[in-house]
Amino acid sequence: DAGITQSPRYKITETGRQVTLMCHQTWSHSYMFWYRQDLGHGLRLIYYSAAADITDKGEVPDGYVVSRSKTENFPLTLESATRSQTSVYFCASSLEQDLGYTFGSGTRLTVV
């Protein structure tokens, strides 16, 4: 199916473990983004990518790593998960920077 999909939908992990959140889009959109949503903070940008092999930091990049070897995939890795990274993570894509974003359904991550 066409669209933007995130996996898993829910994840519980332990402090210190590495975890990867997946994002896949089928439109060949150039731009992809990772946001986290927390109560009291709204959505904050973690990392974004303007094209394959081009990534850049957002507002809250510490503790996260991204890669984009293929246009359609933009995984987000927490190298050593901490409780403060408990959040809902949203991936988004956009054909060009001036066009509307489309968001995935989100991944609810709990770090215990």
Added chain:
Amino acid sequence: GIQVEQSPPDLILQEGANSTLRCNFSDSVNNLQWFHQNPWGQLINLFYIPSGTKQNGRLSATTVATERYSLLYISSSQTTDSGVYFCAPEGGSEKLVFGKGTKLTVNP
């Protein structure tokens, strides 16, 4: 970076009422989008509106970039309009900065 303020933070309406949501931002922008997050958490793009006015059914949006604000109008509200509405202007580096949202509750 750009600062975004949305008002009101909470709004409760009876079905059929009209409402106006406001978004103020601190700097000039090249891009501004409105989103609706439904009660199940899904974020839906409503408008891409860096300036001017757009309409989509019962919803319309106006951005006055020179005065640094945008308005979202909801007419004849329905219970399915409930959720959180986010304004997101571009922060000057191809990235959207989200306001904290207006939580709308429409009662039957």
